[in-house]
Amino acid sequence: MTATYRIITDCLINDFEVPADDVTPGTTLARLDLDSLSLVELSLIVEERLGLAAADIRQDITLAELAALADASAAGRATARPAAAPGAQL
Numbered sequence: 001m002t003a004t005y006r007i008i009t010d011c012l013i014n015d016f017e018v019p020a021d022d023v024t025p026g027t028t029l030a031r032l033d034l035d036s037l038s039l040v041e042l043s044l045i046v047e048e049r050l051g052l053a054a055a056d057i058r059q060d061i062t063l064a065e066l067a068a069l070a071d072a073s074a075a076g077r078a079t080a081r082p083a084a085a086p087g088a089q090l
Contacts, residue, residue, distance in 0.1 A: 025064035
């Protein structure tokens with residue numbers, strides 16, 4: 001799995017104390033039995049760490065889909081950055 005997937009799963013296991021056996025690529029957020037406050041908190045953490053808008057996170061999304069969505073969002077942000085002006089220091 002990707003580094004993004006590992007970030008998400010580590011967050012679930014360490015921050016929300018979800019049993020590691022319950023965290024699989026095909027597991028949906030709904031299946032993890034997180035309460036609504038935990039889902040909001042998870043959404044904010046994912047937004048902060050991965051840049052994925054909290055509105056894009058749904059209960060029916062699998063962990064693999066969530067990671068892929070975050071990766072696609074990051075790729076879109078990377079390609080949307082303007083090129084540096086010639087001679088500009090980076």
